[in-house]
Amino acid sequence: MSVENEIFRHLSTSTSLTDNYSSKRIWPVTFPPNKLEKYPAIVYTRISGVRQNTLSGYSSQENPHFQIDCYATTYDAIKAMSTIVLRLMDAATAFHAYCISDYDIYEDEPDVFRSIMDFSVWYRT
Secondary structure (H helix, E strand, O other): OOHHHHHHHHHHOOHHHHOOOOHHHEEEOOOOOOOOOOOOEEEEEEEEOOEEEEOOEEEEEEOOEEEEEEEEOOHHHHHHHHHHHHHHHHHOOOOEEEEEEEEEEEEOOOOEEEEEEEEEEEEEO
């Protein structure tokens, strides 16, 4: 299983997230086309990847960086959602994730708030 699949599985099966937000609103890289009611939503993207090597070769350990974006129509909603995502990523057992930066923005078009979190993720393949 890939680290992307593990992140999706971890977020989409967590009751602390799915009790408040549908697991059908968590997507890789971008929103699917023609989604009319897509907020609140989470989008995760692999930004970069580093495969760990030793003198013997590939060590089967990766340290990719992921960006996880939370979208909602209110600022309070993205803060609540991003807090849950931060706690979930910190508690993951199939991988280890460390938040290295986070910030919030407002996008005029399509009139939505966005919380952007960057994670350093350690994963053994």
